[in-house]
Amino acid sequence: MAAHQKSETLSREAKLQALRERPEVPVLIIGGGINGIGVLRDLALQGLDALLVERGDFGSGASAASSHMLHGGLRYLENGEFRLVNEALHERDRMLLNAPHYAQPLRTTIPIFRWFSGLFNAPLKFLGALDSPGERGALVIKIGLTLYDFLARHGRTLPRHEFRLRAAALREYPRLNPALVCAASYYDAWMPSPERICLELALDAEASGSGARALNYMRALDAGADAVLLRDELSGETCRVTPQVVVNAAGPWIDQVQAHLGRAGQRFIGGTKGSHLMLDNPELLAALGDSEIFFENEDGRIVLLLPFFQRVMIGTTDIRLDEPDEAVITDAEIDYLIAMVGRVFPDIAVERSQIVFSFSGVRPLPYSDAGADGKPGQISRDHSIRSLPATAERRYPIHALIGGKWTTFRAFAEEATDLVLRDLGRQRRVDTKNSAIGGGRGYPTGAQxxxxxxxxxxxxxxxxxxxxxxxxxxxxxxxxxxxxxxxxxxxxxxxxxxxxxxxxxxxxxxxxxxxxxxxxxxxxxxxxxxxxxxxxxxxxxxxxxxxxxxxxxxxxxxxxxxxxxxxxxxxxxxx
Ligand SMILES: Cc1cc2nc3c(=O)[nH]c(=O)nc-3n(C[C@H](O)[C@H](O)[C@H](O)COP(=O)(O)OP(=O)(O)OC[C@H]3O[C@@H](n4cnc5c(N)ncnc54)[C@H](O)[C@@H]3O)c2cc1C
Known part of the structure; x- marks a missing residue:
């Protein structure tokens, strides 16, 4: 590895030994998904010595289960989440510049089967008069994409959307369902290796020279007035660390960690499970061309078909699940996802035997009643931080990171880092907006x-x-x-x-x-x-x-x- 990393990155055993010798840590981050690691990297760039503990491997929770999109979230416009879409579009574009090796432009095509359906959904939703989503027609999609392009106009890195009528759409995608009326294409981005982005951010944090460390297979178990008890999941050894500030970045497990920290009672998270399939189906892969196909089924649920090297990824579902450790794809989900392919590519056979891999995870969504009665797609995807001040019983403040898309991790980490800096009486010295990540540093952009x-x-x-x-x-x-x-x-x-x-x-x-x-x-x-x-x-x-x-x-x-x-x-x- 790079000379600077060789000298700065300690072995796991050396990190454990350092903890045994010096259990005082200015900041303890619990959870090594993209949001916790984002905070570690940001704090490290501010020169802070922080410790991140992850009970499994880095990026193995919700961060490994995403649809692999770096996107603004076209659909969130309808929920009126303009702040989130605006932020996510900016963050998407930053990822294309800061991690060009793992963030790549993605042409996305929506086959559209109706002209006017859903026309009144958005205004009615703003007025609170509509609570059930439905399939959107061409006009609503046109309005949404125009707004999407408008929000992405600053420092535009990707082309604008385009609409094609049925004949032109079928010329480009001859296997698409001929019942479509038109198709829209627009650009977002995707990341083939989100887990490697998590890893590289952790390596960058450790290489910063600040003393920041990331330990995988280290679980936060329990907490006392000054100390948090950690357990090495590989050896069973336990140790105590005494933090000045704790960041709870446990994603869908956030309430469980709050309970370990003695802060049970408040419910922050109400997650929904989403599952994906990886298919070995060359015919379907060829039919997709270079585009992701993205559409809604009749009840408004999103389906995506993503060309993924020599495979096709199909996702996703949205099912209320309170115990994130139980997330695994069910037979019913497999049947549903396979049936969805038939909706857009009716003459391409998809068999269960073509499934080479599947994955499932729980979205760490803010707790809300909106999903309790079967409409989880309407729960906000925005993020927030709940800060609990230090008390006589717990002498460190806790910042709990609630929600948060993969795409917006940098902005979310910046917000959390600023709170930690304030707690410690420190000033921000580095802005992470333009901080390159891992193998995106010094990246040669043009072909030459x-x-x-x-x-x-x-x-x-x-x-x-x-x-x-x-x-x-x-x-x-x-x-x-x-x-x-x-x-x-x-x-x-x-x-x-x-x-x-x-x-x-x-x-x-x-x-x-x-x-x-x-x-x-x-x-x-x-x-x-x-x-x-x-x-x-x-x-x-x-x-x-x-x-x-x-x-x-x-x-x-x-x-x-x-x-x-x-x-x-x-x-x-x-x-
Ligand atoms: C199906 C699905 C599709 C999605 N698609 C997209 C998408 O296309 N684009 C997008 O931007 N976002 C997407 N998301 C959202 C995004 O993946 C998540 O919001 C994001 O990854 C959350 O990251 P996190 O770090 O908060 O949580 P996590 O990645 O879950 O990290 C939390 C970590 O805490 C650890 N932990 C738990 N308890 C403890 C403990 N006691 N001690 C130590 N560690 C502990 C867990 O092991 C876990 O690794 C999707 C999510 C899902 C589930």
Whole structure:
């Protein structure tokens, strides 16, 4: 890894030892999803020594379950959430500039089956006279997209929307349902590897020189007047830290963490489950072209079909669920999502046997009665912070981060960081609006610059051009560190996932805070997501972990079983 990271990033054991020796931390962040990690990165850039603890791996909660969109939220306009849409559009555009390796423009096409339906929904909703969503017609979508373009006009990075009548739409997408009346296309952005963005932000925070640390597999258990009890989920060892300020960034688990902190009683979160499928269906992939297809079913629920490398992602559902640990796709959801494909591509067969992976998670939405009677799509997607002052029984203030889209994490983190800085009597010294993330730093934007960048890496490492291009696509400019590491030893492709190599995995093991086998399969790489996880690969990767992390044979066997059970039970992967 980059020289500065090598010197600043401590091993997990070294971080634990530092905590045993010095349990005082100015700021404790509980939860290593995108919002908690966003706060850690922001605090670190302000020079603050903060500790983030995550009970699983970084980005393994709601942040791993998103529809992978960086978007303004066209649909939220109808709920009158202009502030949120405006902020999200700005943040989307910032991500395209700050993390160009993981945030990519996405053309989105809406097939439209009616001209006028839903015309009165939006004004009636503002007046509180309509509470059931329905399918929108062309006119309402036109108004929405015009407003969307208007809100995105500052520093425009993406093209404006366009409408096509039926014949033109069918020329472009010949497999679309011919019952459509027209189609609209507009641009948003998507992120193939949200978990890697979480990781890179944590690495950036640790490399900032502020002393900020991120510990995965570390659970906040309980709290006393001055201290919070943490448990290492790998060893069972517990320790106490004494924070001056606590940030509760536990997403859908926020109320559970509040209860651990002795603040039970108030209900902040009322989440809804959303599930997605990954399909191996080349016919459907070809029918999508380069666009996401985005539409509403008859009851107004959103469905999206996203080309995802050689797979198609289908999402999503919106079902009230109070226990986030129980989120897993059900048979009924699978049937529903498959049926939805038939609505827009009626002559493309989709079979259950084509499902290579599925994922499910709970949206951390603010608690509201709106979703209790079956209309969860109407609960606000906006974020807020509930600040609880220090008391005689609890001598540190708590800031609880409620809601928050993936897209708006930077703005949300900025808001939380400003509250923490105020608590500690400190001033903001760095604005994160233009702070590049990980492999987005020094990113060569044009084709010529990219070719030049790759030539220089080839000159330096002698790796084949094609290999360097793959590394660049996977890691942005951090590919330079991967390439140097790979070139410094004997390398060979993995036998059971040949697009990855042994030294590439070893590089992750050394420098990317990998603690468990499933971290590699589910969050450092896209192997499982794209349907590449198999038992033989688990064994092969566990052996690499043994070499680099010193796992015993018993630990390897345990990790293989653990990863296999997650893949089977949470993602319906047949191993
Ligand atoms: C189905 C679905 C689709 C979505 N689609 C989009 C989209 O397309 N675009 C978009 O912008 N947003 C989307 N979102 C919203 C977005 O993913 C979430 O709002 C965001 O990821 C929330 O991040 P978070 O950090 O607040 O929560 P999380 O990512 O859940 O992080 C909280 C973390 O806290 C940890 N934790 C819990 N208890 C403890 C404890 N005791 N000690 C330590 N750690 C603990 C958990 O393990 C978890 O990792 C979607 C969400 C879902 C579920």
């Amino acid at each position: 610059e990219r070719a030049q960048w790759l030539r220089e890496r080839q000159h330096e490492t002698d790796l084949p051009a094609e290999r360097l291009a793959t590394l660049f696509e996977r890691y942005g400019t951090r590919a330079a560190d991967f390439a140097r590491f790979i070139a410094a030893g004997q390398d060979r492709p993995l036998a059971h996932a040949p697009s990855y190599s042994q030294r590439e995995i070893e590089c992750m093991l050394r420098y990317e805070m990998v603690a468990r086998l499933d971290d590699l399969l589910l969050r450092r790489s896209l192997i499982a997501m794209l349907g590449g996880a198999k038992r033989a690969l688990l064994t092969e990767m566990a052996a690499l972990c043994a070499q680099t992390l010193g796992w015993t044979a018993a630990r390897q066997a345990q990790e293989i079983e653990h990863a296999a059970s997650i893949l089977r039970d949470k993602h319906r992967v047949k191993l």
